[in-house]
Amino acid sequence: MGKIIFYEDRNFGGRSYECMSDCADFTSYLSRCNSCRVESGCFMVYDRSNYMGNQFFLRRGEYSDYSRMGMFETVRSCRMIPMYRGSYRMRIYERENFGGQMYELMDDCDNIMDRYRMSDCQSCHVMDGHWLMYEQPSYRGRMMYMRPGEYRSFREMGYSNMRFMSMRRIMDSC
Secondary structure: OOEEEEEEEHHHEEEEEEEOOOEOOOOOOOOOOOEEEEEEOEEEEEEEOOOEEEEEEEOOEEEOOOHHHOOOOOOOEEEEEOOOOOOOEEEEEEEHHHEEEEEEEOOOEOOHHHHHOOOOOOEEEEEEOOEEEEEEOOOEEEEEEEOOEEEOOOOOOOOOOOOOOEEEEOOOOO
16 A cells, blocks of 8 residues: 655655545645655656646655656656556557557666567557656656556657656555
């Protein structure tokens, strides 16, 4: 079970809101959110309500000032990442709607161009496990959390300006 505490001000000041599950919009609890503590588990935090906008992966620890960490100014929603101990499997596709080249991943891939000679990934199917996809090689840049399911079009999901170039499994180290 995960637990995260959000604070209105930097350095854990102001009012707080404790969360142990997904929360699509906590603006009714806090007027702003500028720091947090992850006491257990792993979470994705989002700078817009309803799990939209920029995403950032947080594991156990203290995050006293989002802006100093290269994150965004505030957090509006969060999703708890469940613990998972099974196998990992994801198919990535060059084009939308599972078109073009297809490759199946069962482990981390730090650069799809180097490994598969694939210059773009526009859809995927996560069969097993939870994954993070990054816009740059070597797990850098903006990221997107992928849980089991079919993702037919990253563009239609609001990621039209992103090209995913590396993928990493979210292991049980949370």
